[in-house]
Amino acid sequence: MTWLSFLTTALVPIVSVVSTATVAIWTKRLDLRSKRDDRQHSLRLDFEQRAGEEKKAALKTLLAATMRVRRGAEPLAGAGQTVEQRRSEAIEELYEFRGRLGLDDGVSEVLIYAAEPVRQLTEQLLDEWDRQFRDHGYSLAQLDTCKQQLVAPCDDPQRWTDLKAEEASWLRRLGEESDLDVDALMALCERTVAAARKDLRGGYGVDED
Structure with missing residues (x-):
């Protein structure tokens, strides 16, 4: 047997086996890598979907809460409200804003998921909430107590009448003592609502921080 025949009959099959094994190993590695990439992609999509749903819920909550504050600050058509009356209504709604x-x-969710313009406007509303609560916390707490008692069952008409009078007294006190700029608050609410709606539509893009 010549050396050429030996190489042909012995080495070529060995090389073929090694080559086949190498291809199989690399194919398996590529398959495992592809599956890992698919899992990572799936996890990323699941996370983005959950984050998108949580952001949507947070923005809708912000919209509802902000519109309540705006309604409290805006003048009622034909009601002949004084600035003090508007102010007391606005502070009452602003007091409920954080809740x-x-x-x-809830505040954390808005500040985590919302776009930067929405976060800035929300923080301005929260700053005003902090200021009003710091300056008028006692009156707000007393007003809140009155409201809780008014919604509780009461068989005494006189007691209910007294509570309504007390509620009106605390509201009047808030309106007279606070320096809240109701027009500025209403404008801030309108900007916040517009920004939150834009963010809901994806108007700030996915990379806005």
């Missing part, structure tokens, strides 16, 4: 957002958890 309607969901307290700290």
Whole structure:
């Protein structure tokens, strides 16, 4: 047997086996890598979907809470409201703003998911909430107590009448003592609503921070 025949009959099959094994190993590696990439892509899509749903819910909550504050600040048509009356209504709604957002958890969701313009406007509303609560926390707490008692069952008409009078007294006190600029608050609410609606439509893009 010549050396050429030996190489042909012995080495070529060995090379073929090694080559086949190498291809199989690389194919398996590529398959595993592809599956890993698919899993990572699927996880990323799931995360983005959940984040998108949570952002949408947070923005809708912000819209509802902000519109309540705006309605409290805007003058009622034909009602002949004084500035003090508008101010007391606005502070009352502003006092509920943080609670309607969901307290700290709800506020955090807005500040995490919303676009930067929405976050800035929300923080301005929260700053005003902080200022009013700091300056008029006692009156707001007393007003809140009156409201809780008014919604509770009451068989005494005189007691209910007294509570309504007390509620009106605390509202009047808030309107007279606060320096809240109701027109500026209403404008801030309108900007916040417009920005939140734009963010809901994706108007700020996915990379806005």
